[in-house]
Amino acid sequence: MLLAFRWVRRVLSLLVLAVVLVVAGTAGSVWWTARQDDRPKSDVIIVLGASQFDGRPSSVFKARLQHARELYEAGVAPRVITVGGGAPGDRTTEADAGAQFLEERDVEAIAVPEGRNTLQSLTAAEELMTERGWETAVLVTDPWHSLRARTMARDEGIDAQTSPTRTGPSVRTRGTQVRYIGRETLAYLYYRSLGGSGESGPNAV
Numbered sequence: 001m002l003l004a005f006r007w008v009r010r011v012l013s014l015l016v017l018a019v020v021l022v023v024a025g026t027a028g029s030v031w032w033t034a035r036q037d038d039r040p041k042s043d044v045i046i047v048l049g050a051s052q053f054d055g056r057p058s059s060v061f062k063a064r065l066q067h068a069r070e071l072y073e074a075g076v077a078p079r080v081i082t083v084g085g086g087a088p089g090d091r092t093t094e095a096d097a098g099a100q101f102l103e104e105r106d107v108e109a110i111a112v113p114e115g116r117n118t119l120q121s122l123t124a125a126e127e128l129m130t131e132r133g134w135e136t137a138v139l140v141t142d143p144w145h146s147l148r149a150r151t152m153a154r155d156e157g158i159d160a161q162t163s164p165t166r167t168g169p170s171v172r173t174r175g176t177q178v179r180y181i182g183r184e185t186l187a188y189l190y191y192r193s194l195g196g197s198g199e200s201g202p203n204a205v
Contacts, residue, residue, distance in 0.1 A: 035143070044138075047141075049061065057101055081109075119152050145164070
């Protein structure tokens with residue numbers, strides 16, 4: 001009986017250790033990918049949506065859009081795709097608000113106003129890219145969101161790299177960064193395990 005108890009305890013200890021290592025390794029990957037800035041010549045720049053208020057991008061969204069504009073002006077891609085749907089009652093969508101913001105600053109932007117989470121938005125973007133014969137993309141989002149967004153994009157068939165914004169609320173304090181890394185670690189593991197985005201709502205990333 002005692003021998004069996006020890007065996008069970010060892011198995012449980014190994015399982016706990018395995019879970020800890022997986023979570024820690026994933027968190028490390030989230031952190032590492034967040035530090036990368038890959039901006040090869042591409043067919044498109046894709047800006048992941050965030051909150052908008054009656055057509056005005058939130059501070060999080062604005063930081064992404066401004067970074068996309070910098071990439072566009074640097075010649076990374078000849079066009080920008082903005083993605084993201086809207087909530088019931090909204091007069092516009094994240095994608096439309098983002099495209100308008102960019103067009104007012106002389107950036108060629110295409111709105112894909114679909115998706116209530118990252119996965120749905122990237123699926124819609126991939127469909128547009130396939131229709132127009134585009135294959136490569138640079139994704140613009142917050143640093144901590146980069147690993148999950150890139151993984152989803154590649155799983156959808158997009159040859160994707162990431163160039164995250166370095167400004168905005170998600171990078172202002174150490175506490176905020178730690179919180180985002182924790183959230184993205186769990187969201188990435190959820191996606192890898194169950195294939196879902198792990199998000200809900202029109203402003204989810």
